[in-house]
Amino acid sequence: MKRRVALKSVETRHYKERAELFRHLRNLDRRTFVKVSMAAAAAVAAKGLAHPFSFMPIDVAYGATQGAQGFRIAYISDSHLYDRTLNDRFVRQLYRAVDDVNGLDPQPDFVLYGGDLAQLGQPTELDLGAQILKSIKAPVHMMVGEHDWYLDLGEKWRQLFGEPVYSFDHKGVHFVVLNSVIEADFWTARGMTPMQRMQTVAGLDNGIQSRFSVGDEQRAWLQKDLAKVPKSTPLIVFSHSPLYKYYRNWNFWTEDADQVQAILKPFNRVTVVHGHTHQLLTNRIGNIHFHGMLSTAWPWPYAPEGLPPLTVQMNRPDPFDPNDGTGDGEVDVHPDGLVDKIYNLWNRNPVEVSATYLTSGGKQDRPHPPNLASY
Amino acid sequence: MTRLTACAAITALAVALIVAALAGRHRAAAGENIEVKLCDNQTTTSVPADQPATRENGEKIAKALMDQWKRSNPDSKAWVEEERAKHTIVNPADNSPLIGRGQGAVYGQITTQDVATWREETLKLVVDGSSVFHSADRLGGTIAVSCDMCHPDAANTHPETYPKFQPQLGRVALLRDMINWCIEHPVRGQQLAPDDERMRALEAYITAQRKGTQLNYGKR
Numbered sequence: 081m082k083r084r085v086a087l088k089s090v091e092t093r094h095y096k097e098r099a100e101l102f103r104h105l106r107n108l109d110r111r112t113f114v115k116v117s118m119a120a121a122a123a124v125a126a127k128g129l130a131h132p133f134s135f136m137p138i139d140v141a142y143g144a145t146q147g148a149q150g151f152r153i154a155y156i157s158d159s160h161l162y163d164r165t166l167n168d169r170f171v172r173q174l175y176r177a178v179d180d181v182n183g184l185d186p187q188p189d190f191v192l193y194g195g196d197l198a199q200l201g202q203p204t205e206l207d208l209g210a211q212i213l214k215s216i217k218a219p220v221h222m223m224v225g226e227h228d229w230y231l232d233l234g235e236k237w238r239q240l241f242g243e244p245v246y247s248f249d250h251k252g253v254h255f256v257v258l259n260s261v262i263e264a265d266f267w268t269a270r271g272m273t274p275m276q277r278m279q280t281v282a283g284l285d286n287g288i289q290s291r292f293s294v295g296d297e298q299r300a301w302l303q304k305d306l307a308k309v310p311k312s313t314p315l316i317v318f319s320h321s322p323l324y325k326y327y328r329n330w331n332f333w334t335e336d337a338d339q340v341q342a343i344l345k346p347f348n349r350v351t352v353v354h355g356h357t358h359q360l361l362t363n364r365i366g367n368i369h370f371h372g373m374l375s376t377a378w379p380w381p382y383a384p385e386g387l388p389p390l391t392v393q394m395n396r397p398d399p400f401d402p403n404d405g406t407g408d409g410e411v412d413v414h415p416d417g418l419v420d421k422i423y424n425l426w427n428r429n430p431v432e433v434s435a436t437y438l439t440s441g442g443k444q445d446r447p448h449p450p451n452l453a454s455y
Numbered sequence: 456m457t458r459l460t461a462c463a464a465i466t467a468l469a470v471a472l473i474v475a476a477l478a479g480r481h482r483a484a485a486g487e488n489i490e491v492k493l494c495d496n497q498t499t500t501s502v503p504a505d506q507p508a509t510r511e512n513g514e515k516i517a518k519a520l521m522d523q524w525k526r527s528n529p530d531s532k533a534w535v536e537e538e539r540a541k542h543t544i545v546n547p548a549d550n551s552p553l554i555g556r557g558q559g560a561v562y563g564q565i566t567t568q569d570v571a572t573w574r575e576e577t578l579k580l581v582v583d584g585s586s587v588f589h590s591a592d593r594l595g596g597t598i599a600v601s602c603d604m605c606h607p608d609a610a611n612t613h614p615e616t617y618p619k620f621q622p623q624l625g626r627v628a629l630l631r632d633m634i635n636w637c638i639e640h641p642v643r644g645q646q647l648a649p650d651d652e653r654m655r656a657l658e659a660y661i662t663a664q665r666k667g668t669q670l671n672y673g674k675r
Contacts, residue, residue: 167598199599283589285607286541329543330607378604381611396611399633400623402641452675455613 151251153411154181154218157194157355158375160227161205169402170199173376174212177408180424182217188410189250191218194355194373195225195261195320201278203236210240221248225320225355226261226292226331230281231274234259245298247305253314253417256305258298260319260334260354263290284330284380291328292321293335302343314349314417322354322372324365327383332357344368349417359405360423362433363388369438371411371421379405382454390442392433394425395450403427491516498524538582542589543608545666547577577659584660587653594653595644602637602657609664616674630658 159174161167181191193213198205206228213220224244228237234244244259266289267277281289294302309315317323323340326332334340344350350368358380361372370388379397387393397405403426412420418435425431429448437445487504500519506512525531538544550570557564587593588609591601606612614630621628624636634657635646647654 162599167600169598280541283541283603285543285589285603287543288541381606384608384610398623399605399637399641455611455616 149251150412150414151189152184152186153190153192153413154184154188154408155192155194155353155373155411156181156213156376156408157192157373158196158225158358158377159209160196160199160375160377161209162199163202163204164208167199170377171208171212173403173406174209176403176426177376178212178216180408182215184410187218189218191216191220192318192353192411193220193222194318194353195223196227196355196375197222197225198228200275200282201228201231201236203232206236206240221255221257221318223257223318223320223355224259224261226263226281227278229259229261230263231278245301251413253316253413254306254309256302256315256317258294258302258317258319258323258340260294260321260323261292261356262295262298263292266290287329289331291333291335292331294319294323294340295336299336299339299343302340306343306347309347311347313347314413315344315347315351316411316413316419317344317350317352319352319354321356322361322363322370323352323368324363324370324388325386326357326361326363326388327386330380330383332383332386341365341368351411351419353411353419353421360391360394360425360431360433361388362391362421362438364390364438364441369419369435371419371433374405374407374409374423374425376406376408390438392431392447393450393453394423394431395428396452396454401427491520493520493524495524498527534586535579535582538586542585544578544582544585544660545663547574547581547663548666550574580656580659581663582660583652584656584658584663587656588660591642594638594642595647596638596642598643600642602642605641609661612661612664613674614658614662614665615668615670615672617672619673619675630661634658634661 156174156177159170159177161170161174164171181188197209197213222241222244224234224237224241228234237244245257247254247256249255263281267280270288272280280286283289306315319334321334322332322337323334324337325334344352345366345368348367352368352370353373354370355373355375357372358375358378359372359382360374361370363370379394382393394405405425407424407426409424410422412422414420414435418439420435421433423431423433431447433447434445437447488501489504490499490501492499498520500516500523502512502516550565550573551567553565554567554570555564588602588606591599594601602609612630617630617633618627620626621633624632628636631649631654634654638644639646647657
C-alpha cells in the first residue's frame with residue numbers, strides 16, 4: 081500500500097478518496113449520508129473514472145442514533161479453482177481479488193469467502209485455494225459452496241476450514257454462516273461415483289441433481305442459535321445460495337427458503353448476503369434484505385424468469401473481456417445494522433446498492449441502470 | 456442365395472420394405488434361404504425363400520434384425536436419453552398436423568412414421584449438441600471450461616441476433632464465428648471447421664434453445 085501511495089496512481093487516489101469518504105460517512109446520519117453518497121457518485125460519474133478494482137464493499141450500517149460504530153466487510157466469492165496446471169485463469173483471478181482486498185485502506189474488519197472455492201471439490205483444488213486465501217491480511221470467514229462439497233461431502237473442506245455452519249458476534253451484529261447447498265441423495269440410486277456426483281452438481285443446468293436446501297437439522301440449529309439473540313440486534317446471514325426462490329432450474333433457489341425466512345422474520349434488521357448467482361442481485365422480502373455476490377471466475381446470465389423486481393441488472397458482460405462481469409466487493413455495515421452493498425466489477429465502475437434503496441422499496445438511491453441489459 | 460437389404464432403423468418401416476422385397480423377389484427354389492441385411496450393412500438374418508410375403512412374416516424378420524442390432528449396440532439410444540435427463544432440451548416443432556397430407560409427387564403422403572423420424576433425427580442432432588456444449592473434452596478445451604459454464608441452458612447465446620457486425624472482430628460474425636471465438640478463447644481449444652459434426656451439433660442445440668424467439672439479425 082505504501083508503495084502504491086508513492087506512485088500516486090489513479091487507483092491510489094481513488095482508494096484514498098473512497099476510504100476518506102467512508103470514514104466521513106460513518107459519522108453522518110442517514111439523510112446526510114444519502115446526500116453525500118449521491119454527490120460522491122455524481123463526482124465519480126462526472127470524472128468518467130473506470131473503477132480500477134473489483135471487490136465489493138458491504139457497509140454494515142448501525143444506527144448512528146444508537147451511537148454504535150459502523151464497519152466494513154470485504155468479500156470474495158465463487159473462484160471455482162481447478163489445479164493451477166490445468167487452469168491458470170481462475171487462479172490468477174482469485175489472486176486479483178486478494179490483491180484488491182489487501183489494498184483496502186482502512187482494512188475491512190474481516191473478509192467473507194462466499195463458497196465455491198474449488199471447481200470439483202478436489203483436495204488439491206481446496207488446498208490451493210486455502211493457500212491463496214492465507215495471503216489475505218484481514219481475518220477470513222469461510223462459507224461452503226456446492227462445488228466444495230459434493231466430492232467427499234465436506235470432508236476435506238472441514239479439515240481445512242472447520243465446521244461450515246457457525247455464528248459469531250461482531251460490533252453488535254450477530255453473524256450466521258449457513259450451508260445452504262444440502263441436496264437430497266440423487267446419487268446412491270444411480271450408483272454414481274463421488275466424482276460423477278460432483279460433476280453432476282457442478283453443472284448449473286444439470287437437472288439430475290436435487291434442489292438446494294438448508295435442511296431440518298440446520299434450521300433447528302438456527303432457531304436455537306437465534307433464541308438467545310435480542311430481536312433488536314441486527315442480523316447478517318451468509319448463505320451460498322440465495323435464501324429465496326429465484327430460478328429453480330439453476331438452483332438460484334433454496335427449497336426451504338420460506339421456512340428459513342420465517343425464522344429470520346422476527347428480527348428488525350436482517351441482511352442475507354449470498355454467493356452462487358455470480359451477478360448483481362438485489363431482493364427484499366418483508367424486512368429481509370438480500371444481496372448477491374460477484375464471482376471472481378465468470379458471470380452467470382440472468383435467469384429467464386423470476387428476477388426480483390428490485391434488482392438493477394449489471395451491464396451485459398463483454399465476452400471479449402475475460403474479467404468482465406466478475407469481481408469482488410464490500411459490505412458497509414451502518415450503525416443501525418443495515419448494509420450498503422458495493423459491487424466492485426472488475427474494469428467497470430463500482431455499483432452501490434444502498435440500504436435506503438431497499439428500505440424505500442426502490443424509490444430512492446436507485447443504482448445506475450446498465451447500458452446494455454441482458455438479451 | 457438371394458440377398459435383400461432392409462434399410463431401416465425403425466421396425467415398421469423395415470416391415471414394409473421387407474414385405475415389398477419378399478413379394479418382388481425372384482422365384483426361388485424350395486429349401487433355398489434368403490439373407491436379409493439391415494441398413495447398417497452388418498446385421499443379417501436368413502429366412503426361408505418360399506415363405507409367403509405377408510405382413511406378419513415381414514414383422515418377424517424386422518424384429519429379428521432389430522433385436523440382433525440392439526444386442527450388438529446396447530448403448531445406441533441410451534446417450535440420447537441420458538443427455539435429455541441431464542439437460543433441458545427444447546422440443547422441435549410439432550409436424551403431426553401434416554399427417555395424411557401430401558407433399559407432392561416426390562414424397563407422397565406424410566405418415567405418422569415420417570413425422571416421428573423427422574422429430575427423432577432432428578432432436579438427435581440437438582441432443583448431441585447439448586452434449587458437446589456441456590463437455591470441455593468434446594469441445595477440445597484445454598482448461599476444463601465448457602460452454603455451459605457461462606451459458607447454462609444456452610442462455611445469453613442469442614443466436615437470433617446473427618449475422619451481426621462484431622466490432623471486437625472487425626467483421627460480420629455468424630453464430631458459428633462466435634462459437635469458434637469462444638472455443639478458441641475462454642475454452643482455449645482449436646477452432647472447429649464449419650462442417651465439423653460438433654459445430655453442426657452446437658449450432659443445432661443453441662438455435663433449438665431459442666425456439667420461438669423472433670429472428671432479429673444485426674441486433675446488438
